[in-house]
Each structure stands twice: as C-alpha cells, then as structure tokens.
Amino acid sequence: MKYPLSITVNGTPYSRVIDAKTTLVEFLRQELGLTGTKIGCAEGECGACTVLIDGIPMTACCVLALEAHGHHITTIEGLADGPDLHPIQSALIKTGAVQCGYCTPGMALSIKALLDQTPDPTATQVRQALSGNLCRCTGYQKIIEAALAAAAMMAEQTGKKDGEPQNNQ
Ligand code: FES
Numbered sequence: 477m478k479y480p481l482s483i484t485v486n487g488t489p490y491s492r493v494i495d496a497k498t499t500l501v502e503f504l505r506q507e508l509g510l511t512g513t514k515i516g517c518a519e520g521e522c523g524a525c526t527v528l529i530d531g532i533p534m535t536a537c538c539v540l541a542l543e544a545h546g547h548h549i550t551t552i553e554g555l556a557d558g559p560d561l562h563p564i565q566s567a568l569i570k571t572g573a574v575q576c577g578y579c580t581p582g583m584a585l586s587i588k589a590l591l592d593q594t595p596d597p598t599a600t601q602v603r604q605a606l607s608g609n610l611c612r613c614t615g616y617q618k619i620i621e622a623a624l625a626a627a628a629m630m631a632e633q634t635g636k637k638d639g640e641p642q643n644n645q
Pocket residue numbers: 514515516517518519520521522523524525526535536537538
C-alpha cells in the first residue's frame with residue numbers, strides 16, 4: 477500500500493507517495509538522494525543512521541518514513557552553512573576524530589542534539605549522548621574531545637554575535 481507523505485528535511489518541504497514499509501533512512505537515501513545518512517546494522521544498534529526528528533536524535537532505520545509525516549528532519553547535509561562547515565564538523569576533523577567516517581554523520585547529529593540542549597557539557601554528558609553511536613575506528617576519545625571543542629567554538633561564536641569584546645591576540 478502507498479500513502480502520501482509530507483515531510484520537511486533540512487528546511488525543505490517534500491511531498492511524496494511512498495510504500496508504507498519504507499523506512500526513514502531508505503526514504504532519505506533513495507528518494508531524496510541524501511546519502512550522508514549511513515546504514516550500518518539496520519536494526520537500531522549502531523547509530524550510523526542517526527538523524528534529528530524535531531531536534532531529537534533518532535535511528536532512522538527504526539522509523540518508518542510515514543511516522544515522520546509532518547515532522548522536521550535534520551540530516552548531516554543540513555548541518556553545514558553552505559560552504560562553511562558546522563563547528564561540530566570542523567572540530568571532528570581538527571581533533572582527528574574521523575577515520576573511515578562511516579559513523580561520523582550520526583555522531584555529528586548526536587553531538588548537535590546534545591549541544592542544542594546543553595551548550596557546555598561535561599565529558600560524561602558527551603559520553604552519555606554518544607552511547608547509542610558505535611565507532612569501529614577511533615576509540616571514542618577523540619570524538620569526545622571534538623564534542624567539547626565544538627561546544628567551545630560555538631560558545632565563542634555566540635559571544636561574538638552577542639557583541640562581547642573579542643580577543644584578537
Ligand atoms: S543502521 Fe540504524 S542503528 Fe544501525
């Protein structure tokens with residue numbers, strides 16, 4: 477059976493008629509061509525498919541696309557601001573937290589959800605926020621360092637926007 481779906485992805489509204497069994501990650505990758513969202517286990521264990529649904533990190537392999545009807549989805553493609561990487565992406569690169577990169581989109585979105593709610597997290601809070609995201613390469617420490625570095629970068633950017641004096645030294 478096919479049903480109509482209306483969904484907003486990275487700020488763009490889409491309307492499609494889709495099979496009821498289509499998962500959200502299948503819809504994003506196959507229907508919209510947003511292949512930044514990865515499929516690892518396809519059963520909710522690895523977190524590679526993590527996207528934000530109304531700001532909440534969810535494993536898109538475990539959500540039917542029709543369950544996301546009317547909701548706002550953020551994928552890794554929606555994180556950068558045009559050619560400018562999001563501070564989370566910059567921090568992941570700078571700290572050497574990306575090796576094969578397969579887990580990275582999901583990690584980045586879990587970090588974003590954390591920093592949106594908790595702009596100055598502890599390392600323990602970062603670990604908890606990333607507990608559903610598995611990485612086979614890095615050993616996690618650099619990813620945690622990246623999340624903390626991103627928090628600092630975002631706080632600095634917010635301070636600049638708020639007109640705080642800038643230290644140019
Ligand atoms: S692919 Fe969705 S949790 Fe592993």
